[in-house]
Amino acid sequence: MNLMQAIKKAAYFLEQNTGQSKEECKIEVDYIFMHVLNTNKSKLYAELDNEISELIIKKINELLELRLKKPLSQILNKHIFYKDEFYINDKVLIPRSETESIVDEIIKQGDLIYKEKRRCVLLDAGTGSGCVGITIANERPNWQVIMSDISLDAINVAKTNTSLCKYNNISIICADWLKPFAHNSLDMIFSNPPYISADDTLINESVLINEPSIALFSGEDGLEDIKNIIHFSKKTLTKSGILFLENGASQAFSVKSILESEDFTDIRIHLDYNSHGRFTSSRNNNG
Ligand SMILES: C[S@@+](CC[C@H](N)C(=O)[O-])C[C@H]1O[C@@H](n2cnc3c(N)ncnc32)[C@H](O)[C@@H]1O
Structure with missing residues (x-):
């Protein structure tokens, strides 16, 4: 499976299993992939044709399953507010x-x-x-x-x-x-x-x-x-x-x-x- 296919599949999974809009799911999926691949958005989108390994797919799937139980900001322990990325855990409100x-x-x-x-x-x-x-x-x-x-x-x-x-x-x-x-x-x-x-x-x-x-x-x-x-x-x-x-x-x-x-x-x-x-x-x- 290449990266583009994996991103589409993950977005579809979130669309089907969370009450979120297509756009919201897409944003979350981008964050999940950037996190697992330790990359940024421009690099992620420059590599859409690359094949991804079974190990990466396994990690992505684990995060997608976890996402059904918890907000993404708590899973990744980070949330962007205004211009900065803040550390977040389940002891604080996720910034809105x-x-x-x-x-x-x-x-x-x-x-x-x-x-x-x-x-x-x-x-x-x-x-x-x-x-x-x-x-x-x-x-x-x-x-x-x-x-x-x-x-x-x-x-x-x-x-x-x-x-x-x-x-x-x-x-x-x-x-x-x-x-x-x-x-x-x-x-x-x-x-x-x-x-x-x-x-x-x-x-x-x-x-x-x-x-x-x-x-x-x-x-x-x-x-x-x-x-x-x-x-x-x-x-x-x-x-x-x-x-x-x-x-x-x-x-x-x-x-x-x-x-x-x-x-x-x-x-x-x-x-x-x-x-x-x-x-x-x-x-x-x-x-
Ligand atoms: C709705 S959250 C807002 C968090 C943050 N300011 C934000 O906008 O994302 C409310 C905050 O008020 C704090 N809080 C609740 N009761 C309080 C009190 N009596 N004195 C001071 N802080 C309190 C909570 O611990 C919580 O962090």
Whole structure:
């Protein structure tokens, strides 16, 4: 069998056995082949006519079988977010493309703070793999980025990923949301907290089985952690500091109401790639 035939066969296998689209299966198959052959995409596609050995076919088939049980990022222990490849294991949420879509807006609003104050201290609360904090630290060498998480396992993954950091502008702390942070100490807070309600029936089975529940669930209404972060942000953010929150696809207006009731201003809802109101940004009127 040559490489092209093997790729087609593998893609067909995933199409038949996962609920994914043809395109998604093709992308995953490319990653599987690049991993097994230890090559990159351009080399892979330059060698499509090459015969492949029985041993390689066996390795590919093992990964395809495993893929029916686990997300590919957990099998390969890596996931690309923004510009970098992050180390991933089953102790952290697999970074989502929705989250990636807010990074540029965070940077845009942080640049205004930096222009005015000549400093920007950003907390990535509930950092998981560290994908957001590390990405922003690399994009903005002059900012100071703090990454926090309550899970020691997540902290260890984030620490591993600090090898991606290009500058010395990041620190990591194990913390329960905003508890250890001093009043008026943060210019910006970003958090993608758990936001699924305890009785959610729509949650994807693979997510439920494979990703840590501490990263997913937040009380009966899914808003417990968001309420906590909003409440304590009032003290830890500087006056006029910015709070960015990610939320579930149908939660944006509930989050907006909580922000209003806590006296935040300039509340904006930001859409993700699927046009869901996935984020809010708001300004601290307290402090
Ligand atoms: C949805 S995941 C987000 C991970 C990462 N920021 C991302 O966007 O991929 C939520 C993270 O919040 C952390 N977390 C849950 N409860 C927390 C708490 N009380 N204090 C701090 N972090 C918490 C979880 O361990 C998890 O890493």
